[in-house]
Amino acid sequence: MLNYLLLVLYAGAVLSDVEKRPNFVVILTDDQDIVLGGMTPMKNVQQFIAKEGVTFANSYVTSPICCPSRASLLTGQYxxxxxxxxxxxxxxxxxxxxxxxxxxxxxxxxxxxxxxxxYAGKYLNQYGVKEAGGPEVVPPGWSEWHGLVGNSVYYNYTMSNNGVPTYSTDLYLTDVIRDLSISYIENQTESQPFLMVLAPPAPHQPFTPARRHEGVYSNVTAVRHPNFNIAVDDKHWLLRMPPSPLPETMMPELDRVYRSRWEALLAVDEMVADVIGALEVNALLDNTYVIYTSDNGYHIGQFSQVYDKRQPYETDIKVPLLIRGPGLKKNAVNPQPVLNIDIAPTILHLAGVKAPDMDGRPVKMEKEEIGERYMLVEYYGEGRDGSVDEKCPWKYDGDNLAQCYPEYDCKCQDARNNTFACIRHIAQRLNMKYCVFADTEKFAELYDLTADPYELTNAVDGEFQAIIVWYNNYLSHMLKCRGAKNCDDPMGEFSN
Structure with a gap:
């Protein structure tokens, strides 16, 4: 009888622990910037996540492009x-x-x-293509799977619904993700915790808003910061290539893209409100962490670029990160430097689950000082045959260039040697970025973001050589680091 009672008590204790485990909702947008006002349309995100939780003021990604950044978020690895x-x-x-x-x-x-x-929405860009096994493949680890086949689109797409490909022509993808998520929430109970990842396409190109949101921002124009459409002579060659600056005839197109991105985000903002509402109605909200972020940022006209990502500047690598959940402060701003490789270990830590080896570290939710951190940003440039238009003068080099189109005035958006690694160094009195490009110039760029927030002046030739040597050594070690401890302090006793 005693053993039976002990067994009952043990089972009750285990059940109690299970019931206390938190739920997680991760909302991952696609190419949503923060530097250019990309969070302005997100009124519900501000009301239901920011005001009820923590906004991280220094949130970055490991790469300014979708697939590598998503892989980092999913694995916690560089x-x-x-x-x-x-x-x-x-x-x-x-x-x-x-x-x-x-x-x-x-x-x-x-x-x-x-x-x-x-999981519902975009996963990795090449998921579901024939060469990768097709949409019948369901990635391991997901109880319920609704993965978009291929890259971001809004209409005319195929989704893998638990391995069954389903084609849709006229259902707006963000709304489909919303409906799937609410249905899923309605079937959850307190007895088993859940993870839900929602990955809408917005505001990725082609920037298609839901029909109900077309024209909402018709009077909005692209933000004109001091680095907007200026000619540069101290940055790497891809930014120096002509035309620089862009002709005035390009400005209406930049404005169109800017407002279309905002309009495409409105359906995401509505989805957030509906998901929060469903969690509350089903008595799940108080035990759920809601995390809102993006896979990378975006530029529109900065330094005479057109519109894209793939660059080391703040527009492309700094992203929104907002978290609400049990025990977190409300309406708080946290200045500590955070990378997207920190999200996976943070979730596992909060869940009380042992993490596999990761390069990121759990975010210290209660920490309110900046501290110090060296963060690595990597990008490997692409040349893409077929993306250099015949009408462009660079057609002879199609193997090494990418996205060169007459509608961009033939300003290319990528190149094989647009390959770089950067140290983003943030501390109480430091706000620095140092980048080295893998090109014939071995080009380097250094910015003091405190004195030069728009990265107007490349200071690499004006600093003491010892500082450059220090950053070069640190960058070399970071590019080989593995595991949270080593990636936080890759130089051992030489690190602060």
């Missing part, structure tokens, strides 16, 4: 460790090497620990 270098299959965007290591995605650890896991 690019040189998960090896997804660009958006192509050959660059390991849902390539063979990724699929061999896909069990490292943090959802697997939660699933193995008893969590229900749900």
């Amino acid at each position: 690019i040189h460790n998960h090896r997804t270098q660009n958006n192509s299959l050959s660059g390991n965007c849902y390539g063979t090497e990724w699929r061999r290591k896909e069990h490292r995605v943090f959802a697997n650890a939660l699933h193995d620990a008893g969590y229900n896991t749900f």
